[in-house]
Amino acid sequence: MSKPAAPNTTDFQSKEFRFSSFFFTGLTGLATYLILALLAVILVNVVIHGWPGLSWRFVSTIPKKDVFDPATTGILPMIVGTTIRVIVMTIFVLPVGVITAVYLTEYARNTSRVTRIIRTAVNNLAGVPSVVFGLFGLGFFINFVGHNLDLLLNNGEKAWGQPSLIWASLTLAVMTLPVVIVATEEALKSVPQGLREASLALGATKLKTIIKIVLPQALPGILTGGILAVSRAAGEVAPILFTGVAYYMSNLPTHLTDQFMDLGYHVFVLSTQSPNIDQTQPILYATVLVLLILTFALNIVAIFVRSRMRRHQRSLH
Amino acid sequence: MSEPFPKPAPVTQRWQGIQRGKNRHPFEWLVEKMIFLVSLTAILMVFLIFAFVTREAVPILFGQMNSAAKQPVIPVAEMDKMPPEVLRNYLELTREEFASMDHDTRQLLMQTKVDAAKDVSTDKDASLNTTEWRYLFLPYQWTGYDRPAYIWQPVSTIKKYNIVPLIVGSIKATVVALLFAVPLALAAAIYVSQLARPKFKEVIKPAIELLSGVPSVVVGFFALIVIATFLQGIFGYESRLNAFVAGIGLGFAIIPVVFSIAEDSLTSVPRSYTQAALALGASRWQAAWQVVLPAAIPGVFAAIVLGFGRAMGETMIVLLASGNASIMSWDIFDSARTITATIAAEMGEVVAGGDHYRILFLIGAMLFVVTFFSNMAAELVMERLKRRLEGKA
Numbered sequence: 219m220s221k222p223a224a225p226n227t228t229d230f231q232s233k234e235f236r237f238s239s240f241f242f243t244g245l246t247g248l249a250t251y252l253i254l255a256l257l258a259v260i261l262v263n264v265v266i267h268g269w270p271g272l273s274w275r276f277v278s279t280i281p282k283k284d285v286f287d288p289a290t291t292g293i294l295p296m297i298v299g300t301t302i303r304v305i306v307m308t309i310f311v312l313p314v315g316v317i318t319a320v321y322l323t324e325y326a327r328n329t330s331r332v333t334r335i336i337r338t339a340v341n342n343l344a345g346v347p348s349v350v351f352g353l354f355g356l357g358f359f360i361n362f363v364g365h366n367l368d369l370l371l372n373n374g375e376k377a378w379g380q381p382s383l384i385w386a387s388l389t390l391a392v393m394t395l396p397v398v399i400v401a402t403e404e405a406l407k408s409v410p411q412g413l414r415e416a417s418l419a420l421g422a423t424k425l426k427t428i429i430k431i432v433l434p435q436a437l438p439g440i441l442t443g444g445i446l447a448v449s450r451a452a453g454e455v456a457p458i459l460f461t462g463v464a465y466y467m468s469n470l471p472t473h474l475t476d477q478f479m480d481l482g483y484h485v486f487v488l489s490t491q492s493p494n495i496d497q498t499q500p501i502l503y504a505t506v507l508v509l510l511i512l513t514f515a516l517n518i519v520a521i522f523v524r525s526r527m528r529r530h531q532r533s534l535h
Numbered sequence: 536m537s538e539p540f541p542k543p544a545p546v547t548q549r550w551q552g553i554q555r556g557k558n559r560h561p562f563e564w565l566v567e568k569m570i571f572l573v574s575l576t577a578i579l580m581v582f583l584i585f586a587f588v589t590r591e592a593v594p595i596l597f598g599q600m601n602s603a604a605k606q607p608v609i610p611v612a613e614m615d616k617m618p619p620e621v622l623r624n625y626l627e628l629t630r631e632e633f634a635s636m637d638h639d640t641r642q643l644l645m646q647t648k649v650d651a652a653k654d655v656s657t658d659k660d661a662s663l664n665t666t667e668w669r670y671l672f673l674p675y676q677w678t679g680y681d682r683p684a685y686i687w688q689p690v691s692t693i694k695k696y697n698i699v700p701l702i703v704g705s706i707k708a709t710v711v712a713l714l715f716a717v718p719l720a721l722a723a724a725i726y727v728s729q730l731a732r733p734k735f736k737e738v739i740k741p742a743i744e745l746l747s748g749v750p751s752v753v754v755g756f757f758a759l760i761v762i763a764t765f766l767q768g769i770f771g772y773e774s775r776l777n778a779f780v781a782g783i784g785l786g787f788a789i790i791p792v793v794f795s796i797a798e799d800s801l802t803s804v805p806r807s808y809t810q811a812a813l814a815l816g817a818s819r820w821q822a823a824w825q826v827v828l829p830a831a832i833p834g835v836f837a838a839i840v841l842g843f844g845r846a847m848g849e850t851m852i853v854l855l856a857s858g859n860a861s862i863m864s865w866d867i868f869d870s871a872r873t874i875t876a877t878i879a880a881e882m883g884e885v886v887a888g889g890d891h892y893r894i895l896f897l898i899g900a901m902l903f904v905v906t907f908f909s910n911m912a913a914e915l916v917m918e919r920l921k922r923r924l925e926g927k928a
Contacts, residue, residue, distance in 0.1 A: 239818035243730050249722030250731075250739060253790055257746045260757050260787075314576050321574035325567065327551055338914060339577040345841065345910040346584060346903060347848020348751075349875045353899040356882070358587040374631055392580050399577070414550055424553050425563045453750020456850035456875070460882050482752045482851075489756050489855060499760075506753055517748035521741045 261510070268507030271500035277508065285466060285484070286492050288501050293508065298470050299383075299478035300512070303458070304448045306387035306474070307394065312444050314391075315398025316433075322399070323406040324428055344396035348456040355389030355461035356381075377475055384474040386462030393457055394447035401446055405439020406432060408527060438527050442520045449516035453509060455482040481509045588903055591896035600666045602694050602890040611645045660693045666890050671698050687861040687872070689881065689891045696894050698901075700863040704778065704871035708853055709846040711782020711867055712789055717839055719786075720793035724838075727794075728801040729809070729823035740798070747791035755855035758784030763856060770868070776858035778871035784852040789842040796841055800834020800917065801827060803924055833920040837913035844909035848902060850875040874898050 271288070279292020318336070326333040364379035371378070409432050417427040433440070455463075464477035465487060471478045485505050492498040557564035594600045609617070609625060617625070623633040626644050636644075660678050663670070674683035677695065688695040723743065727736050763780045772779075804827045812822035828835070858870030859880065878895050885892040 236818075239820040242820045242824065243726070246722040246726035246730060249719045250726045250743075253719055253723050253746065253794070254739070254742055256787060256790075257742065257749075260749060260753070263757070263761060264753070314573060317570050318574040318577060321570050323551075325551055325570065326574075336574055336577055338911070339581045341914050342581050342907060342910050343577055345844050345848075345906055346581075347844075347850065347875060347906055349850040349878050350584065350588060350848065350899050350903045350906075352882075353588050353591075353878065353896060354584045357591045357896065358583055361591070361887070362587060392584075395577060395580065411550065418553075423560060423563055425560075425566055449748055453748075453752065455750075455752045456879055459879055482750055485752050485756055486851065486855065489759055502756070502760075506756055509750060510753060513748055513750055514745070517745055521744070525737070525741070 264503060264506050264510055267500070268503035268505075271504030272507060276501070276504060280468075280470070281466075282468070283466075285487070286494070286498050286501075288497060291501060293481065293484065293505055295467060295470055295479045296481045296484045296505070297508065299463075300452055300481045302471065303383060303387045303390065303462075303478060303480070304451050306383065307390040307451055308444060308448060310388060311391040311394050311398055311447055312440075315395050315443065315447075316402050316440055318395075319399050319402035319406060320428060320433075323403050324424075324432065340396045340399050343392070344400075346393075348393065348454055349459075351389050351393045351457040352460050354392070355385055355457060359385040359388055360461065380475075381460065381462040381477055382475040383462055383471055383478050386458040386478070389457045389461050390451040390454065393454070394451050397447040397450055398443045401443025402436070402440050405436035405443070405527065408439060408530075409435040438523050442523045442527070445516050445520040445523075449513045449520070452516070453482055453513045455480070455486055458483065481505065481512070485509060585900075585903060585907075588896055589900045592893050592900050595666050595890070595893045595897050598667060600890045600893060601664045602666045602696075603662050603664050608649050609645070611642060611649065614642060614645055663693070665694050665696050666894065671696055671894075673697075674699075685863040687877070689894070690884075694891065696891075698874075698894075698898060700861045701872055701874045701877050701898065703863060703865065704857065704861070705847055705853075705873040705875070707778040707865065707867050707871050708781045708785055708857060708873055709843060711779055712785035712846040713839065713842060715783055715786035716790045716842060717793055720790045720838070720842075721797055721835065723790075724794050724797035724801055725823055725828065728798050729827055730819055743791055743794055746787070747795075749787075750851075751788055751849060752851040752855070754784055754787050755852040758787075758852060758856035772868040774858055774860075774868070774870045776856055776870060777868050778857055779867045781853045781857035781871065781873075782867070784856045785846045785849055788849055788852060789845050792845050793838045793842040796838035796913075796917075797831075797835050800831040800837070800920060803834070803921065804830045805924065830924065831920070833916045837916045837920075840909045840913040840916075844906040844913075847909075848875060848906050850879050854879050874902055878902075 276292050277297065278294050279290070280294050281291040285291050318340075322333065322336065326336070360379060360381060364382075364385065367378040368374055368376060413431055413435065414427055417431045418424070422430070458480060462477055463480045463483045465479075467477060467479055485502065488498055488502040488505060492502075554567075589596075614622065619633075622641070623630070626633070626641065626648075628636075669675070674685050674697070676683040677686065677693070685697045685699040686695040687697055687700050727739055727743075731739065758780055759776070762783055763775050766780055766783065767775050770779075808826050808830060809822045812826040813819070817825070853871075853873045854876040857873060857876060859872045859876055860870035861872040861877075862869055864871075878899055881891070882895055885895065
């Protein structure tokens with residue numbers, strides 16, 4: 219003698235129901251804000267401690283011997299070294315990355331095996347540890363390419379077969395290749411299909427369409443890829459440790475086979491090799507601030523261009 | 536239900552399928568072929584990385600190196616009877632160096648060898664080749680130790696190259712990083728993709744991506760200067776720099792990775808799933824937690840695997856914040872030395888082509904293999920997920 223069991227439904231007005239929903243939404247929201255807070259803490263800390271140490275003299279001085287003396291040191295050679303190495307890198311990585319992306323979006327059939335292998339390789343390249351790129355630069359560019367260039371051009375005298383600007387830049391170019399490819403692909407995909415068809419209908423060939431219509435349309439996105447690659451490379455230290463960075467140089471690099479000083483590496487040097495930590499802390503913070511300004515400015519430009527591109531794309535479709 | 540007409544190919548497929556014959560447009564045909572060749576660069580690079588990092592480690596892999604402190608000596612008088620090639624190898628010279636030396640210089644080198652052999656310690660371990668596999672991976676009771684131990688001590692008379700302490704160091708830091716970063720990043724991914732208002736989402740996504748724009752040397756510096764002191768104040772452990780601090784620093788670096796992959800896969804779950812759940816009376820949270828998350832769980836797995844690979848391979852943060860003492864210990868509050876930090880710190884001071892140099896390349900190659908397979912696993916899982924969701928949608 220029992221009543222049929224009540225259907226097992228949720229009481230939407232019940233306290234538990236509203237509470238669990240509210241509680242977990244709040245909890246995940248909290249995690250999100252915590253991540254943002256961590257970012258903010260880093261930025262605020264660096265800006266507060268770095269700003270007082272920053273001066274025109276500091277960024278425009280070539281240090282004489284003692285890089286740890288706050289009164290006389292400067293970071294001009296590091297800024298120059300970092301800038302040159304990312305420029306040389308861009309010259310190599312941009313064409314290769316853009317052409318690969320053009321192949322992947324405009325020519326490759328998604329089902330073909332080669333396309334899938336290329337995509338897998340790109341994804342894998344993005345996940346290779348940065349220090350392994352450093353080993354690769356040493357083992358391939360310096361010990362193999364450089365060494366053989368010396369044998370061919372210099373009768374075995376060492377000029378190419380040692381750490382230098384060119385090899386560090388090439389190593390970074392290999393490392394940032396996936397960044398450029400992925401960003402360019404996204405940019406190419408955002409170009410409306412109708413533009414391609416219209417161009418074909420007017421009698422242009424496929425290659426002409428790509429060069430004259432698709433690429434110009436995708437230019438902002440391609441530049442974003444370049445900027446992201448530059449910002450990623452500017453902050454990387456591990457790949458250049460054995461491929462070209464110098465602890466100290468009295469002159470600016472003048473040739474591609476010269477070694478160079480570097481902002482990120484200088485941060486490492488100042489944090490670990492300083493004889494007096496309290497004394498060098500201001501210049502350490504100032505150097506970090508300069509590096510952050512450099513990479514963040516680039517990142518923010520990239521994010522801005524990209525969001526504009528997405529809005530533009532939505533209005534076209 | 537069979538369709539009366541074959542399905543038209545997707546629009547992109549038709550455009551991508553356009554190919555010009557080489558007779559009609561020979562120039563364009565050539566350019567298109569070259570575009571294809573250039574696009575193979577990525578494959579070539581992955582191959583070259585593997586080939587050239589391993590190449591430097593080959594003599595270790597095949598047991599051709601001998602790191603014994605005490606090497607067999609040949610008396611100077613034997614010199615003229617030796618074939619030049621054998622003599623060159625014995626003196627450890629390159630071909631060019633050997634060719635540029637006259638008879639007397641070579642004789643002097645041989646004499647130096649004989650003299651050096653007299654000075655070498657009489658330690659029983661002096662004649663061991665420490666680059667053999669068992670010394671790399673198994674504990675060994677070195678002279679002066681009361682029991683077998685795992686020791687990484689590459690700069691000493693008897694070079695000890697046991698890799699196990701480095702692997703343990705890497706794993707410790709990585710596990711701490713994952714425990715710290717994965718819950719945070721996952722919660723944030725659920726919030727941003729399912730619960731937050733779209734307006735808010737457009738602000739917060741780039742902000743978290745900005746975190747990945749912070750150079751790792753800056754994160755390392757921050758961990759070294761600020762986090763280390765802060766955490767020591769809370770936990771009161773002994774050594775200021777340790778695997779725990781390094782792990783928290785690593786967490787900063789992998790949060791954006793885990794977040795963006797997880798957010799991507801959560802967003803790729805069709806809207807209809809959520810809508811159906813909401814229509815049945817579920818709350819937004821229930822829809823997200825019980826419907827969307829289970830559907831996207833392979834993506835979450837991929838995010839964690841990629842985070843693992845990134846944490847294992849990160850260099851500057853652990854180099855700065857882990858303390859770098861190669862102690863064999865599972866205690867996360869002990870100073871630790873990771874694989875990556877070892878390569879970065881020691882490569883600058885080794886003799887090119889020597890056994891220490893080759894061991895560093897060997898552990899680099901091991902690292903490459905580990906990250907390669909975790910990347911492959913993550914990619915496979917993601918691809919399956921995409922296909923499944925598209926099939927159901």
